[in-house]
Structures are given as C-alpha cells and as structure tokens.
Amino acid sequence: MAASCVALPGMAALLLPLLLLLPLLPLLLVSWKRWRGARAKRHVLIVVLGDVGRSPRMQYHALSFVQSGFAVTLLGFCNSRPYEELLQNSRIQIVSLTELQKLPVGPYIFQYGLKVVFQSVHLLWKLICREPAAYIFLQNPPGLPAIAVCWFVGFLCGSKLIIDWHNYGYTIMGLVHGPSHCLVLLAKWYEKLCGRLSHLNLCVTNSMREDLAENWSIKAVTVYDKPASFFKETPLDLQHQLFMKLGCTYPAFKARLEPLDLATERSAFTERDAQSGVVTHLRGRPALLISSTSWTEDEDFSILLAALEKFEQLILDGESLPSLICVITGKGPLKEYYCSLISQKRFQHIQVCTPWLEAEDYPLLLGSADLGVCLHKSSSGLDLPMKVVDMFGCCLPVCAVNFRCLHELVKHEENGLVFEDAEELAGQLQMLFSKFPDPAGKLNQFRKNLRESEQLRWDESWKQTVLPLVMDT
Numbered sequence: 001m002a003a004s005c006v007a008l009p010g011m012a013a014l015l016l017p018l019l020l021l022l023p024l025l026p027l028l029l030v031s032w033k034r035w036r037g038a039r040a041k042r043h044v045l046i047v048v049l050g051d052v053g054r055s056p057r058m059q060y061h062a063l064s065f066v067q068s069g070f071a072v073t074l075l076g077f078c079n080s081r082p083y084e085e086l087l088q089n090s091r092i093q094i095v096s097l098t099e100l101q102k103l104p105v106g107p108y109i110f111q112y113g114l115k116v117v118f119q120s121v122h123l124l125w126k127l128i129c130r131e132p133a134a135y136i137f138l139q140n141p142p143g144l145p146a147i148a149v150c151w152f153v154g155f156l157c158g159s160k161l162i163i164d165w166h167n168y169g170y171t172i173m174g175l176v177h178g179p180s181h182c183l184v185l186l187a188k189w190y191e192k193l194c195g196r197l198s199h200l201n202l203c204v205t206n207s208m209r210e211d212l213a214e215n216w217s218i219k220a221v222t223v224y225d226k227p228a229s230f231f232k233e234t235p236l237d238l239q240h241q242l243f244m245k246l247g248c249t250y251p252a253f254k255a256r257l258e259p260l261d262l263a264t265e266r267s268a269f270t271e272r273d274a275q276s277g278v279v280t281h282l283r284g285r286p287a288l289l290i291s292s293t294s295w296t297e298d299e300d301f302s303i304l305l306a307a308l309e310k311f312e313q314l315i316l317d318g319e320s321l322p323s324l325i326c327v328i329t330g331k332g333p334l335k336e337y338y339c340s341l342i343s344q345k346r347f348q349h350i351q352v353c354t355p356w357l358e359a360e361d362y363p364l365l366l367g368s369a370d371l372g373v374c375l376h377k378s379s380s381g382l383d384l385p386m387k388v389v390d391m392f393g394c395c396l397p398v399c400a401v402n403f404r405c406l407h408e409l410v411k412h413e414e415n416g417l418v419f420e421d422a423e424e425l426a427g428q429l430q431m432l433f434s435k436f437p438d439p440a441g442k443l444n445q446f447r448k449n450l451r452e453s454e455q456l457r458w459d460e461s462w463k464q465t466v467l468p469l470v471m472d473t
Helices: 004-035 036-040 056-067 083-089 108-130 145-158 167-175 182-197 206-216 236-247 303-316 335-343 363-366 386-391 422-433 440-450 458-472
Strands: 045-053 071-077 090-095 136-141 160-165 200-203 271-274 280-281 288-292 324-329 350-353 371-374 400-401 416-419
Touching: 045 056, 045 108, 045 145, 056 071, 056 083, 056 090, 056 160, 056 236, 056 386, 056 458, 071 108, 083 090, 083 458, 108 182, 136 145, 145 160, 145 182, 160 182, 160 350, 167 182, 182 206, 182 324, 200 458, 236 271, 236 280, 236 363, 271 335, 271 350, 288 363, 288 386, 288 422, 303 324, 303 335, 303 350, 303 422, 324 363, 386 400, 416 422, 422 440
Parallel strands: 045 071, 045 136, 071 090, 136 160, 160 200, 288 324, 288 371, 324 350, 371 400, 400 416
Antiparallel strands: 271 280
C-alpha cells in the first residue's frame, strides 16, 4: 500500500506535463498545417451539405477548378451518382459526409438541434483531416451549420471562405414552418451574421446580388447558371437508343403497337428500319413533355396536373392535339404525395411517368423532348431554376410559372412562355401543340430562337467570371 501511495505522486508528476501540453495540440496541428501551406495554393475544398449527385452547379465548379490547374476535394452526401467525368478525374477526391437520419423521438426542435451539433462536429473533423486548401468553397443553402464551421476551419488553416449563394436557407425552412417560426428566425439571423464572414461571395442572379448588398451588407458577384457542354439537342439515333433503354423499365416509352416486321425496333416515338438502320419519328407520335423537380414545397405540381386535365378534355372535345407523354424526373420529399395524386387520374390520352434518371441519361432526354415545363417558384424570389438553363442548353422551349426574377432567364414569347396558373398553362399547351408536329408552329419558332441565341456555356462563363476572382484573391 505504501509503495502504491508513493507511486501515485510520481505518476502524477509524469502526467502533469502531458496534461499541460494537451491544450497546445490544436496549435501544433495548425502550425503543422500552415507549414504545409505552400501545398495548399492549388487546392480547393468544396463543401455541399447535401447530395453531391443532385448539386450540378457544385460539380461544375469542381470540374472548372481542375481545368484551371487546381486539385479539388469535394465533401458532401453521396446518395446519388455524380457525373462520370467527375468520378473519373484523378484530381478530384470525393469525401462522403454522414447524413444523420431523422430521429423518431423527442420534439422537432430537439431533433434539429441534435442534427446541427452532429453535423458541426462531423464536418469540422472531416475538414481538419483534409490537405490544407487555398479556398473553402461552400454551397448555401444549406448553410446551417456549414458557414460557421467552414469559416472556423479557414481561420485555423489559413483558407479563404467563398460562399456560393443559390438561395436563402431560412426562406426554404419558412415554406415548411412558416416565416415567423422560431427556427426560421434563428436561421435568418445566423445566415445574415455568418454570411458576412466570407472573403468572397457569388450568387445566381442580379436580383439576389442587389438584395445581399441592400439588406445583408454583403457584396457578391453574379455568376449565372449556364448549361454544361453535354446539354445539347440529341441526335435521332441516340433518342431511339434512349427510348428503347427506358422502355425496359418504364412502359410509357414502349411502342403502343408492335411493328409487322419483328426485326424492326420501335419505341413510343421512334422506329429503326431493320434493313437500312435509319431511325425516323413515328407518324402520329405522342408529344414528349418533360419537367424535373426536387419534389419540394416551392414547386406546385397540382398546377401541371390541372392543366393536363384541361388538355385531355380538349382532345375529348375533338381538338386536333397529340397524345402526351409527360415525364417528371427527380427525387424529393413530396414525390410520394404527388405520385398518389397522379395515380388517381384517369387519363385516356396522357401518360405520366416519374423516373429517376442516370446522370448521363438526363441531358439526352432533355435533348429529345418537345417541350419543358418548370413549376419552380423560388422561396426567396431571387434564384433561378437550373432545370430551365439545362433545357435551354438543349434548345428545348419552356413554359415556366412566373415569379419575381424569372425575367432574367425566360423571355416571354422569345425562348418560351410564362404562365400564372393552370388555366393559362393549359392554353399554352393547346397553342403550342396545335397541329403537332408543325414545322411552322410556335414551338419550332422558339426552338429556332434558342439555336440562334449562341448561349454561353458553363466553362466559358466560369473562366470569365470566377477564375479572375480566385486568382486575384
């Protein structure tokens, strides 16, 4: 016993210096990282506190940084497959973040608080463990808790924080909880306070740039979404291949009648001649209408369903209109709700299909469609739907529901049409598909206008707007 008592002070004497050194360990870690700072000059950390595969703009940023000589580490949830070009690039490392699933216990505020604490600690650890970077490039929303965490890591490691403002996170929360909910007010205060901590801010519209300056005291640079080079019109033979592929899973793409020659391939829209191999559109084919969505509260698909019902009635009344195949792509929380509504419809001349497409198939389908429909109504009124940008890249005319800054993208009667409600959308569908397919019709005129507009692509736009900013800072 006496020996043990003597040993205890001795052990304490040995442990005391170690305990005193413990608080210095973070400083030693930071010093070590700063020592490696020379390696950080051409490295960027891109953070998406969401699904990387469903964040095309951030994937484009990653590819553009790589093309400009940077190495990129992309952190985010890996629920959906990103673009193949991203996966095959040796200078892009994708780091998966763990998504905390909703807990079935406790009040919502407790669950949300627990989620924020977990994400803060988890993101902090993942960032600290990465190679040092010149920039931490963050998508907002979601910015809670990512803005504060990224700023803190940047402060420790000498990285500059860049925020890419796609929208305001608190306005999205407000769609669910109401604008006066305590969590929404807290999120707004946090976003406004922490948003000023960045070295550089990008945003998606001039309207948002003005709002950030006037109401948030944040100076931002507008970087419009632009279509990537693979968003283009799809050649007819590739359309046929895609329709045949999708027909194996989704009956809407299958031919209504089998060809007399069994060697002939036929889809709902196209046919490949067995002898010549030439692909042609079927006579009397249905029109292909497409919309894409995240199935969230800022898109009201009941407008489209009501318009389709009116369109169906016009056909039943004898109007010269084609049958429609309406494809609505995407994943999201309200998908089951709307699929239930769709299943209750008894359309005779309209089929509605809700697939989740592979990343490589989505631009091909857009390039094969006859008309796009956008129901995105910005929660803030300040962001633009990227789906319309992609549709325009494929020279696909669009009917879009009106909101505050839509005029920055959709030019009414020039590259598409703007509507306010289901009645107006139904009238536009009737006008555009009258005597379909009519080479002299309004639909083809819009497509011709898009072809002649010589749209700037993402890579060119990024080099003109973002690259000078990161090289200067």
